[in-house]
Amino acid sequence: MTSETRAKLQAIPALTGTPPSLDLDALPASPVELFLSWLDVALEAQVPEPRSMTLSTADEAGVPDARVLILKDVDESGWAFATTASSRKGAQLAASPAAALSLWWQPISRAVRVRGPVIEASREESEADLRTRSPQAQASVAEGDWTLWRVQPTRVEFWQASLDRRHHRIVYVPTEDGWTVEATRAN
Template sequence: MEMLRSLPTLSGHPPGELVDDPARDPVDLFTDWLEAAIDAGVPEPHAMTLSTVGEDGVPDARVLILKGVDTRGFAFASTASSRKGRQLAAHPVAAMTFWWQPLLRSVRVSGHVTEASPEETAADLAARSAEARADVAEGDWRLWRLVPERIEFWQGSTDRRHQRVIRERWRRRP
């Protein structure tokens, strides 16, 4: 479509060059990038696209909110009875994509998904508003963690000389 070709692309302002430091923990880099997005006023910087796999093997994507990130993985939540919950029960793998347009930054994370402890799940549900809890059936809430096998940090550039830092296999801290 001609209209799409006429739209501006990569109209943000990268905060600087992406430096590949193999010794740097990817959780620390992600946290720095998330904080930079918050400081830059990016709306809902904790929003991400979560992609799961359907019964037919076809990817299925939706936008969710990141609940936390640490050496155990990237946490997100929903009901087990939801489409994504059923997909994760059948195929416990997923991918996440974060896009912070004003900074021309994106982070892609993929790996296996595990359920958090019942205590963590209960705490997450309790932290939601009464309105958000109202429609959750007893025992249906889940907090999951995507344990990365691959993380890609992408820094866009208006000259199209984009930079990538890729980390494969999650390295846990002691």
């Protein structure tokens, strides 16, 4: 990196959003509950495209690959997205069914990260999701190719910036009885 490029990048302000208040002593038992709460705050703050997320997978050599998709649903069965099985991401998921999701809501300086194994939804669910797309988008998909996938989280992390740079991190990890949750602040 040239010193000119470095100087240009360093001159760009970072974490310029306005973080909402956060009560680390009143966290819900489930990451789904916290996500839905944070999504409501994002919608109230008019965050542009709050369901756009980065999906990261790995190819057969283990090299990461990332692209932006739409979050379709979030519930106790997983975090859903869809794509064609014949796409590069579909092939990567078939070969190595694990993924990471990342959402960034700049105006409120919040991020959500999810990672875990990925399972295919039923053919009926995939077809139902395909029917929500425009007729033009539906027409471009081969018969039986559209697939709804769900990440079943092994870790869900909520991150919120803090103006003092002691950012908040809330991590949920599944257990046999539900979830453990740990909230920390950066030092």
